[in-house]
Amino acid sequence: MDRHELAQFLRNRRESLRPAEVGLPAGTGRRRTPGLRREEVAWRAGVSANYYERLEQARAPRPSPQVVAALARALRLGDDESAHLARLAGQTPPSRERPAAEVPEGVRMLLDRVGAVPAYVLNARHDVLAWNAMAAELITDFAALPAAEQNLLRLSVRFGEQWCRGSGDGFLRQAAADLRQAAVRYPSDTGIAELVRDCSAVSAEFAASWHAHDVRGPQTLRKRINHPELGALDLDCQTLHVPGTDQRLVTFSAEPGSVDHDKLLRLQLRALRNT
Template sequence: MPAAEATRSHRRDELREFLMSRRARVSPEEAGLPAGGGRRRTPGLRREEVAVLAGVGASWYQWLEQGREISVSPQVLDAVARVLRLSDAERRHLYLLAGMNPPAPQVAPGKRDMCDGLRRLIDTWMPYPAHIMDLYYNCVVYNDAAAIVLGMRPGITQNCLLDFFTDPLYRERSHSWERNARTVVAQFRAACAARPEDEGFREVLARARAASEEFAALWAERDIEDQGQVRKELSHPLAGLLVVESTVLKVPARPDLMIVLHAPLDEANTAEKLEWLASPEGRRGAMYPVAG
């Protein structure tokens, strides 16, 4: 069997088993149906009941659950997901098994309180800089090292894209600014492209174009790049040259947030300098107060 056909066959098998398992866990009462007095041979909902509740034909749903090659639409899959009470992760999984591009991840209500845990994560990253951004590059929180080394502080826009182009302190400290500017813009274009109708991205884009001719010129080049690791060379007024590598991490349970961790590279004694800057002696000489 060719590899492509084997993949489709596996996906159809997974689709069948997934739908059967999700159907079995939903009781008629949970779906708004009368319980009835007779004994049910099928645990959970019957195929016909799912079809009626989702507003699709019984034969069509049976073919879907059998993994047949049928035409599906996002509206129909969403209706099935609603009836089967799928979580956001399960809904996206259903799309993938049905051979469709999944919708953008959403934050589950029970995961909205993760910020305290993520704050503990970046505080544990000390003495190395770390911060958390939302989808639009707005800075949600940063640790003390990010304040000391990167100059994150009250009084700037608190948007990492805008501050990269408009904060004179960061511009003065960054030896790699011109090289990294192209990467920053290309990565922001990739984020925008993933959500073309999102007004939040349009607002940040308009602000960046108005605030920086350099940004506008780089944006017009239409480069695009995925998030990854970026080498940064910084000159700190107390510690001198610092060479770090930033890595963007995403948490599936909080798709609206990105964690940016900076790790010291084996150059210019960066690790030792960062440890000193975070020490009481180094903090006393810092130009700006630490975050928090």
């Protein structure tokens, strides 16, 4: 059980909720807290205000599974947030290993069969484990990078708009959420802490997202990628979980007949010539 991380997560989620969202009156006086009060969360969860206060102060004993479930309901947590809360509370044993680096053979075969769709595979640390020729043409030649640099987050904060971060595309927020979960799942992996430290020092946006303690799952993103020859491409970015692993298959696509789709077809021809 990580008492301090649990305390910060509970406090962040409590402060992000507004009384009206849970059916409580806002009240006539000014609130000193930006969200719900501690006693309001305690009342909704059916625990004492004193016990909940000690949870947020990292002084309480490990909550039972019933209390964890009640807190998740009181704070209106989603599935990913509820699972994260259970891990922080010590209800789910953490893995003693690092994020898996071996990509299933079937996924590798799929990468080569998706045609004009750029795709790559990430682990929980955002290491790029495998990619197809289209991803190399669209983003970068991952094989030419040192192993330590084959990480999507490091590339994004290093190159910024010159690489694949479209304005407001939400990638850094999602990466911070992913790493929050990975840090709890793999507490012995010092590489995660190093990655967070390095990227926080370079990117204020990532640092703010990390401190927000958001752990919501991957969403469909609209991403703008700036290609050195084809210019900007506005693409739909889909994330699919690889069953039995913490890996994700990420694909990029465009509406058939659109300008961006035509650019992907041109990239496919380049990829075929280079193989």
